Amino acid sequence: MSDLPQPFPWQEDVWQSLLRRAGAGRLPHALLFAGPAGLGKRRLAEAFAARLLCESADAQRACGHCRGCHLHAAGNHPDLLRVYPAEEGKDLTIGQIREATAFQELKPQYAPHKVIVLAPAERMNDSAANALLKTLEEPAAGTLLLLVSDRPAALLPTIRSRCQIIQLRPVHTDAGALHWLQAQLPGGMDAAQVLALAGGAPLAAVQLATGGGAERRTAIMQGLADVALGGAISSAASGWVSGGAEAAVHWAYVTVCELIRVKAAGEGAAMAADDELRRLQAMADSVDLTRLYRVLDRLQEAPRLLRGHANPQLVLEEILIHWATVFPRPRTMARSR
Numbered sequence: 001m002s003d004l005p006q007p008f009p010w011q012e013d014v015w016q017s018l019l020r021r022a023g024a025g026r027l028p029h030a031l032l033f034a035g036p037a038g039l040g041k042r043r044l045a046e047a048f049a050a051r052l053l054c055e056s057a058d059a060q061r062a063c064g065h066c067r068g069c070h071l072h073a074a075g076n077h078p079d080l081l082r083v084y085p086a087e088e089g090k091d092l093t094i095g096q097i098r099e100a101t102a103f104q105e106l107k108p109q110y111a112p113h114k115v116i117v118l119a120p121a122e123r124m125n126d127s128a129a130n131a132l133l134k135t136l137e138e139p140a141a142g143t144l145l146l147l148v149s150d151r152p153a154a155l156l157p158t159i160r161s162r163c164q165i166i167q168l169r170p171v172h173t174d175a176g177a178l179h180w181l182q183a184q185l186p187g188g189m190d191a192a193q194v195l196a197l198a199g200g201a202p203l204a205a206v207q208l209a210t211g212g213g214a215e216r217r218t219a220i221m222q223g224l225a226d227v228a229l230g231g232a233i234s235s236a237a238s239g240w241v242s243g244g245a246e247a248a249v250h251w252a253y254v255t256v257c258e259l260i261r262v263k264a265a266g267e268g269a270a271m272a273a274d275d276e277l278r279r280l281q282a283m284a285d286s287v288d289l290t291r292l293y294r295v296l297d298r299l300q301e302a303p304r305l306l307r308g309h310a311n312p313q314l315v316l317e318e319i320l321i322h323w324a325t326v327f328p329r330p331r332t333m334a335r336s337r
């Protein structure tokens with residue numbers, strides 16, 4: 001059992017609904033696990049694949065003891081194909097999609113069906129995406145495709161529309177998530193606080209607390225605060241680029257989401273989890289949400305632009321130009337651009 005992937009504690013509801021669908025024979029050809037990064041979507045898809053290949057009929061989880069589970073744990077179940085980038089950060093290739101198509105056409109060897117887990121689904125160039133679309137348009141019976149994406153809006157609409165979407169949402173107050181997270185954190189850290197800083201994404205929270213993410217986040221928020229006060233956009237952007245543009249976009253996105261959440265909640269909102277956020281929150285009191293949403297749009301668009309080899313400095317400056325308009329500019333501060 002321990003060798004096979006299991007759903008995370010905060011995924012229990014969606015897990016049960018997946019089991020019910022499987023039990024009732026109501027699974028479509030393709031499921032798309034969608035939602036922000038750091039919620040464990042890939043692990044959920046992997047766990048579901050394991051359950052589908054398990055031969056114990058009524059098990060809540062893959063049992064770990066049957067032939068299917070043994071093959072899976074040994075890494076050679078013939079009815080499972082994982083389609084992941086060859087290296088972290090690389091795109092899926094058309095060769096990998098063709099492999100998936102060929103796999104789909106084989107007969108299942110042991111399990112009643114074959115399972116393909118494909119992630120991240122948004123990391124495909126046009127020809128790979130079109131090849132995948134073809135596979136979805138002409139699905140072979142007995143194959144379930146599990147797609148995983150942090151940014152489903154970046155998929156071809158025609159791919160999205162052929163999948164049933166399993167939407168995962170941030171879990172700010174989920175007891176299972178807090179309990180799990182507390183056990184991952186170094187002593188003395190407050191799980192609820194770290195989870196709030198990570199936008200309700202438990203795996204991002206672990207990274208934030210233990211992977212040097214905290215310094216990075218502080219630097220990003222410092223840049224946002226500087227620009228909000230009239231600081232130079234180009235130097236803030238180049239500071240972000242030097243530490244990695246994609247990570248900067250991630251943390252800026254989490255920050256803007258948090259501001260929108262607090263702003264929308266009005267006076268009754270809980271105090272922000274740390275000094276930087278409180279500082280921004282205080283400034284956000286006087287602005288309207290529309291402009292914050294405009295920044296959010298830019299941030300959502302940015303990963304695609306960055307991967308399309310747009311100039312990272314320009315992409316980040318564009319975001320910060322919009323960000324600067326969110327705040328009323330103090331008269332005493334000269335615009336230093």
Ligand SMILES: [Zn+2]
Nearest residue numbers: 054063066069
């Ligand atoms: Zn089993």
